[in-house]
Amino acid sequence: MSLEKEIKEEFIKGLKLIVKQGYNPEIATKYAFDFYLKNKITDKILYEVVEDIMIIDSGPEFILTEKELITLVKEKLNINISSVID
Numbered sequence: 736m737s738l739e740k741e742i743k744e745e746f747i748k749g750l751k752l753i754v755k756q757g758y759n760p761e762i763a764t765k766y767a768f769d770f771y772l773k774n775k776i777t778d779k780i781l782y783e784v785v786e787d788i789m790i791i792d793s794g795p796e797f798i799l800t801e802k803e804l805i806t807l808v809k810e811k812l813n814i815n816i817s818s819v820i821d
Contacts, residue, residue: 739777739778742774742775742776742777742778742781743778743781743812745770745774746770746774746781746784746785747808747812747814747816749766749770750763750766750788750804750808750816751816751817753766754801754804754805754816754817758800758801758804760791760792760798760799761792763788763791763799763804764788764789764790764791764792766788767785767786767788767789768789770785771785771786771789780811780812781812783811784807784808784811784812787799787807788804788807791804804816805817
């Protein structure tokens with residue numbers, strides 16, 4: 736498996752956990768920011784998703800509801816993060 740794919744899977748696994756445990760925009764933002772700092776994201780679309788999530792607590796115009804977060808990931812990465820974690 737490529738490093739790029741491993742990074743994407745790791746990010747999605749964390750987002751699924753955040754949704755499963757009860758979505759909180761502040762926790763999602765912190766997770767995305769920490770993930771960004773710890774990983775070299777070379778996938779352009781994944782980078783955009785991480786960036787979009789990092790800024791959701793920057794002001795009311797950036798807040799994403801759980802449904803909006805799920806839709807963002809589904810539309811950009813074609814992955815359903817609301818599915819049950821294996």
